[in-house]
Amino acid sequence: MNSFKFLTAPDVPAAIQLTDDQHLAAFIAGGTNLLDLWKYNLVNPTALIDISQLAALSALRELENGGFRLGAAVKNAETAYHPIIESRYPLLSKAILAGASAQIRNMASNGGNLLQRTRCYYFYDHQVPCNKRVPGSGCPARVGYNRMHAILGASEACIAVFPSDMCVALAALEARINVTGIDGERSLAFSDFHRLPGERPELDNNLKPGELITSIDLPEKGFPLNYSYLKLRDRHSYAFALVSVATALEMNGPTIKEARIALGGVAHKPWRSLEAEEFLRGKTACRENFAAAADMILQGAVGLEYNNFKIKLAKNAIIRNGMMALDPDAQLPGAQPSL
Amino acid sequence: METDPQYPHPEGMETHLITLKINGKHHSINIRSWVSLLDCLRDHLDLTGTKKGCDHGQCGACTVICDGKRILSCLSLAVMKDGAEITTVEGIATENGLHPLQQAFIDHDAFQCGYCTPGQLCSALGLLSEGRASSREEVKELMSGNLCRCGANVGIIDAIMQVKSGGSDE
Numbered sequence: 001m002n003s004f005k006f007l008t009a010p011d012v013p014a015a016i017q018l019t020d021d022q023h024l025a026a027f028i029a030g031g032t033n034l035l036d037l038w039k040y041n042l043v044n045p046t047a048l049i050d051i052s053q054l055a056a057l058s059a060l061r062e063l064e065n066g067g068f069r070l071g072a073a074v075k076n077a078e079t080a081y082h083p084i085i086e087s088r089y090p091l092l093s094k095a096i097l098a099g100a101s102a103q104i105r106n107m108a109s110n111g112g113n114l115l116q117r118t119r120c121y122y123f124y125d126h127q128v129p130c131n132k133r134v135p136g137s138g139c140p141a142r143v144g145y146n147r148m149h150a151i152l153g154a155s156e157a158c159i160a161v162f163p164s165d166m167c168v169a170l171a172a173l174e175a176r177i178n179v180t181g182i183d184g185e186r187s188l189a190f191s192d193f194h195r196l197p198g199e200r201p202e203l204d205n206n207l208k209p210g211e212l213i214t215s216i217d218l219p220e221k222g223f224p225l226n227y228s229y230l231k232l233r234d235r236h237s238y239a240f241a242l243v244s245v246a247t248a249l250e251m252n253g254p255t256i257k258e259a260r261i262a263l264g265g266v267a268h269k270p271w272r273s274l275e276a277e278e279f280l281r282g283k284t285a286c287r288e289n290f291a292a293a294a295d296m297i298l299q300g301a302v303g304l305e306y307n308n309f310k311i312k313l314a315k316n317a318i319i320r321n322g323m324m325a326l327d328p329d330a331q332l333p334g335a336q337p338s339l
Numbered sequence: 340m341e342t343d344p345q346y347p348h349p350e351g352m353e354t355h356l357i358t359l360k361i362n363g364k365h366h367s368i369n370i371r372s373w374v375s376l377l378d379c380l381r382d383h384l385d386l387t388g389t390k391k392g393c394d395h396g397q398c399g400a401c402t403v404i405c406d407g408k409r410i411l412s413c414l415s416l417a418v419m420k421d422g423a424e425i426t427t428v429e430g431i432a433t434e435n436g437l438h439p440l441q442q443a444f445i446d447h448d449a450f451q452c453g454y455c456t457p458g459q460l461c462s463a464l465g466l467l468s469e470g471r472a473s474s475r476e477e478v479k480e481l482m483s484g485n486l487c488r489c490g491a492n493v494g495i496i497d498a499i500m501q502v503k504s505g506g507s508d509e
Contacts, residue, residue, distance in 0.1 A: 003352060006372035006418050032414050036395050048372070050419060081471070101484020103462065104396060106408040107415065237483035333480040
């Protein structure tokens, strides 16, 4: 463990300016992941800049375009239990509540949720190489115990998966990420925020150095009637997903008007297939059609020695969650199977 | 403000003066930036009821109530809690004796070695004040952040359900 300075700033521009002044500075909001990584000697900031009290990051509010803005420093629990999230974006509420524990959700920030590092055990183990931890050193997971690892979008360099639940719902809902950096503000589509490992697995996302997530915008459409978040894991609660599925449907009787399906626990970022979602448009919501969509989503999936089971698990989860989305009230606490 | 002699401050290692209201009592503490709330409670204030289990946010033994919310003190920086009001296990009982939740833990054998118990109690108090759990299944789900290696979980859930069903004014 190393020492660091603790700094505060009155507003976002001042906080960003501090990153320019300080070598190896990091922002801290909830700290639930950052301080854990610091204790594991995986990050070594020389300064932490406290953004948890910044007013500009601390609101949940409606937008003029009918959408809803999640402040980056607002806690996950406050977000999940907000009346508008529960009523208009229940998929997001369910996904947040399927992640971590009640204590961590009381601490963790919305912006920080997007920036979680992988839970690949080789990433945490300084005794072994890891391309994400030490670029170019190698990946022991590929030939090691890879039960929790990626089946989609992986590279020779890295088969780590992104652990967030909240982000799986945000991907399905097509949220946007607002960031501010030294060069000003910009907005990223959710699908453009996280990245696949390729040859640079040390980079989890497309944030530029010193950029700060200020808020997450949800579009007006929240799919409040037909949705489900299913999380499959080694224990019923407080464990990371082996496979998770966020499904949002807009129905017209038995027919699907619009479908969104995002997978968690299978890739370096939440995984969607626009082709599969387009296929479901105008189709009946039934097991056969969800199975056909699942095959499209899982096209190109590659299993390794210990995670091959995930391909079939993901297919079954997509089918089951499609059916569960037709009856959201039946879902059990903790995003467990209800059918 | 006196400096804790156990923790001299080498030159260049700045400290921060923070105030915490813990179990109703105000404390001023001169602390380095990287000290967790857990270490602050245990090592700087001798409030050792709060336990260090994993120190990585995986076990819940360090749970305390901070400004009305249950949090993990091991993943909180003390310096970020300046001005906060904190309840630890030492602050749960009243002048009239045990808190009903503590009595319920005794009634239901909700512990064996007892190491996780302070965290379980604080977490359960947080759960009761949140008002988000009504069924036994929901209580189990919302208590999943507190592990019990002795396997007293059934007793723990029984104890919480007893308080929820009227054994307490929570």
